[in-house]
Amino acid sequence: MSSNHGWIKQAIHQIMAEEAHHPETPLIKLPVPGLQNIDIYLKDESCHPTGSLKHRLARSLFLYALTNGLIGPDTPIIESSSGSTAISEAYFARMLGLPFYAVMPRTTARKKIELIEQYGGQAHFVDRAGDIYPAARQLAETLNGHYIDQFTYAERASDWRGSDNVAHAIFDQMAQERFPLPSWLVMSAGTGGTSATLGRHIHYRQYPTQLCVADCENSVFYDAFIHNNAQLTCQQSSRIEGIGRPRVEPSFIPGVIDTMMAVPDAASIATIYWLEKQTGRKAGPSTGTNLYATLKLAQQMQRDGETGSLVTLWCDDGERYLDCYYNPAWVRQHFGDITPYLAQLDSFERNGNFSADQQSKITPQPELQAGA
Ligand SMILES: Cc1ncc(COP(=O)(O)O)c(C=O)c1O
Known part of the structure; x- marks a missing residue:
């Protein structure tokens, strides 16, 4: 346990x-x-x-990480995102009292960045969309945090058999x-x-x-x-x-x-x-x-x-x-x-x-x- x-x-x-x-x-x-x-x-x-479909995903990803014992009361949460997922995850991280860091392309819409910050998250920028993955992994290592990695875990964190x-x-x-x-x-x-x-x-x-x-x-x-x-x-x-x-x-x-x-x-x-x-x-x-x-x-x-x-x-x-x-x-x-x-x-x-x-x-x- x-x-x-x-x-x-x-x-x-x-x-x-x-x-x-x-x-x-x-x-x-x-x-x-x-x-x-x-x-x-x-x-x-x-x-x-x-404000987006990513609310469902963020909820599922947090539940997946929690039920697997991957995050605890002091774990920094890191995500690679084009913005929407990070907004929703920042919301859930704040709810649980966890620090949240979003790694995103520099071109991400300004309003999205503001929303992440409004929920207490911090934005880290990379120049190309393909750079978000290694940058997020690196940041998680540096902070000793948990990289949620929606691109890998979205399909398995979301329920597809039941009603949720x-x-x-x-x-x-x-x-x-x-x-x-x-x-x-x-x-x-x-x-x-x-x-x-x-x-x-x-x-x-x-x-x-x-x-x-x-x-x-x-x-x-x-x-x-x-x-x-x-x-x-x-x-x-x-x-x-x-x-x-x-x-x-x-x-x-x-x-x-x-x-x-x-x-x-x-x-x-x-x-x-x-x-x-x-x-x-x-x-x-x-x-x-x-x-x-x-x-x-x-x-x-x-x-x-x-x-x-x-x-x-x-x-x-x-x-x-x-x-x-x-x-x-x-x-x-x-x-x-x-x-x-x-x-x-x-x-x-x-x-x-x-x-x-x-x-x-x-x-x-x-x-x-x-x-x-
Ligand atoms: C605004 C928006 N539309 C569509 C999608 C695609 O959804 P999915 O990641 O489930 O393929 C995303 C994913 O981030 C999104 O943010």
């Missing part, structure tokens, strides 16, 4: 109580007049207390809808942990739903999937915060994925503007990636004469990105002209069809599908 047994018990109790105090996040139906008998939903994970996960919540909320079993769940990948949970849950519960993972530019997930090569790396950093990685993360589980789609970054940004027009609310750019891929699949369903529902995730709140993704000058400088995608989305809204249909490769999983 760990000598910290009493403290661990108390810490787990605090985390469970926090969960009990907060309601399930809402499922939002997105009206699209151009779609006939095809319904689109967003599971709004921005409504968590720390986002997949169960989606199917539970969809049960009231006219097409209760979605044709597609759509998610992008940062750690890959959320897509792993969604895909495992679909398989385990034997649902007919398919899983599409959307990837952004400057990321290896899409190519690794279609070429069945987990060793791929890339030098550039993703420009869509939270998703897209320079290496295939250990938590990315290709065997649970039916299809991947490569979404142009400018399309992701256009889609969050379009979503704001529909809902009056701002979302982070990964939500744009998710939703653009979802709309593409809906278009394909309509072309094929299918009816049904599609569900994707609203990953985080766009108010965090006012000085970047919601700053037109910044967007033009980093992504060029997004108006062709805005025109496509308007066309889609009216007639369910992206008139000037561009890029977006959709590829079924050839090698792994047979054995899955």
